[in-house]
Amino acid sequence: MTLIVKTITRLTIGIIFIYGIYITLQGHLGPGGGFAGGVIVALSFIHILLAFGKDVGMRKLTQKKVLFLMSLGAVVFLAAAVFNFTMRHNQEAYTLHAEKFRIFSSLFMPIYDIAVCFMIGTGLYAIFLALALFTAENKE
Amino acid sequence: MEIYLLLIFMIVAAVAALEIKDLISSVIALSAVGLSLSLAFLVLKAPNLAITQLVVELLCLILLIHATIKKDLPLVKDGRWLFNTVSTLAFVAVFLVFIYFALKELPVFGMPIMRVSGEYLDKGFSLTGAANIVTAVALKFRGLDSLGETVVIFVSAIGVLAVMRKVGKIR
Amino acid sequence: MEIYLLCLVLFCVGLYGAVRKRNLIKIIIGLVIMEYAVNLFLVLIGYRLQGRAPILASDQQVLNMVDPLVQSMVMTTIVIGLALIMLVVAIAVRIYEKYGTFDITKIRKLRG
Structure with missing residues (x-):
């Protein structure tokens, strides 16, 4: 891409990423959540991939790292769900009633949100990476 | 009232997306449908869905433009115009007959049946501590659905890798 | 009740595109x-x-x-739809x- 696109990308990429994290973390208090936040995080990485080409995009987040993060999200979600399922009889003990309408008002919801964000973001990025990478490879 | 206008706009944009000959123009008309769907979610009091639909629509637009750009597209001609159109309209008519019977059973617009979700609304905050009940339902009460949905994304990633892989590694 | 009918008209437009068109991109659009x-129909039921x-x-x-139940289901469906579109585009x-074309009638021939 041209110099203008690269400069603007360099300026805005951090803001987009931080906005995705914000949407993820306040998902249980306002509109948002792990689904939308994960897609925004994936979009910020796709932004790098489109503006700087696939070499720079791969240097930041290699394929092994993507697969590791995706699996990590799934395992964390599954572990939290199983723990919660076995403890379902005294569910009220696992919500903090001390300060309502704060981020830590609930014990498990931020963990779920972050796990879903990891899975969705890295999964969509992996799919897009496969599309962009193999299309360029087949052309050569 | 706004929802009627938005729906009519969506129908017009959908017809335009299907009938325009230039492929990139039709992809952009499709994203007009998606963005007005996001506005419709906002009017229908679903801000979670509005954010998700907006972001997903952007990613979908990037993907479809990535698929259509830089390709020399020969004009696709429609052959056997009469037969194809008549058979398609017959298909739509069969669908509409089933819809006619199904439409009587639906609740009236504006008065949903809230037998299960009434319980969620009552107990959701005290059980999970999440003020946003939609997230509470999606991640706590129906967490297995979210897990299955991410499994679908895994399967989709594996499918894309299998389809796009370079063939001919066998010597 | 008319709003359900308008939503069904939108569905029928998509069905027409998916069945009738010969270009692969037009089928994906349908x-x-x-x-x-x-998605819109499900949210309308819960309004x-x-x-x-x-x-x-x-x-x-x-x-x-x-209704919060419908909204959480649709939030799942939107992301699944994105994964589906990615697979179909691939x-x-x-x-x-x-084959060098998007025309589905040319794809019938076997090519080695």
Whole structure:
């Protein structure tokens, strides 16, 4: 891409990423959540991939790292769900009633949100990476 | 009232997306449908869905433009115009007959049946501590659905890798 | 009740595109329109007149909320639809690489 696109990308990429994290973390208090936040995080990485080409995009987040993060999200979600399922009889003990309408008002919801964000973001990025990478490879 | 206008706009944009000959123009008309769907979610009091639909629509637009750009597209001609159109309209008519019977059973617009979700609304905050009940339902009460949905994304990633892989590694 | 009918018209437009068109990209567009129509229909079923969004606020009593169950289901469906579109686009790109066209009537021939 041209110099203008690269400069603007360099300026805005951090803001987009931080906005995705914000949407993820306040998902249980306002509109948002792990689904939308994960897609925004994936979009910020796709932004790098489109503006700087696939070499720079791969240097930041290699394929092994993507697969590791995706699996990590799934395992964390599954572990939290199983723990919660076995403890379902005294569910009220696992919500903090001390300060309502704060981020830590609930014990498990931020963990779920972050796990879903990891899975969705890295999964969509992996799919897009496969599309962009193999299309360029087949052309050569 | 706004929802009627938005729906009519969506129908017009959908017809335009299907009938325009230039492929990139039709992809952009499709994203007009998606963005007005996001506005419709906002009017229908679903801000979670509005954010998700907006972001997903952007990613979908990037993907479809990535698929259509830089390709020399020969004009696709429609052959056997009469037969194809008549058979398609017959298909739509069969669908509409089933819809006619199904439409009587639906609740009236504006008065949903809230037998299960009434319980969620009552107990959701005290059980999970999440003020946003939609997230509470999606991640706590129906967490297995979210897990299955991410499994679908895994399967989709594996499918894309299998389809796009370079063939001919066998010597 | 008319609003359900308008939503069904949108679904029928998508069905027409998916069945009738011969260009692969147009078929994908028809599929996406059908998915949007189904999502909108589910949210319309859960809407309540003069309802409010199902988000509690700290300093006020929020009554008369819309259905949260439908919304969480549709939030799952939207992301699944994105994964589906990605898979279909990958297949379309692959077909274009192999045959050099998006026309589905030309794809019938076997090519080694």
